[in-house]
Amino acid sequence: MPKKPAGQESTLDAYDRAILRIVQRDNKTPQRTIAEQVNLSAAAVQRRIAAMEQGGVIAGNVALVDPQAVAATITALVEVQLENERAAMVDRAKALFRDTPEVQQCYYVTGGVSFVLVIVAPDMPAYERLTRRLFAENDSVRSYRTLIALDRVKAGAGIVIP
Template sequence: MEKSGVITRNSATVDARAVQMGITSIVEVMLTDERLQTVDNAKALFRAAPEVQQCYYVTGGVSFMLVIVSQDMTTYEETTRRLFAQNDSVASYRSLIALDRVKTGNDILIP
């Protein structure tokens, strides 16, 4: 399946608390516009940020949905300043802090 491209990569799931990443945040990001250059720049920025564990370019009034992990709230604030508050292409963002990681991973079960 790897040779045919069905399996694109193998990965490990790490306990975020074990590596001192106790804060998980789901973030809605609204860009100032959806022009190609604006979207491509945002994709590159989010892809390069190690705190961003997952990034989805979405429809429905929100531009991106991100999953971000941080050590603590101080570190999370620094991340939001760097990625969103100091970014002229970001119109607004909303953070949802996870209380519990009920189910994680991107397992696809094939019946």
């Protein structure tokens, strides 16, 4: 998806922001309903949504699935420290984590670790196999620490839009 360079001024106006607030809550809201709520025509809402998708403001449309409903009972937060922070090693790690379906979220971070991952697995044996492949047998990984979630208190991807 195209992304704006860091620091580039946003071109979103009040209508775009109002539309984003609505589609973040429920992206299946009919465009005519959105149009009524933001005082635009349905065609204008459709054009604005298409422009925000094209511009990378709307990065995707997904369904939030309850892991328990699909027997994904282990949610782990994993801190990963790489052997070093050289660009090539970081890029390889990013690609590996991005291409691993069990990695639900991945953040390259500061503060003593290199990455923080959110991983979902069906059970502990599957999680152990995954950690062996991603971390224990990976020469780029210095260490990793796992925190197992006891309860999913909140899950979402919404951004507060001023």
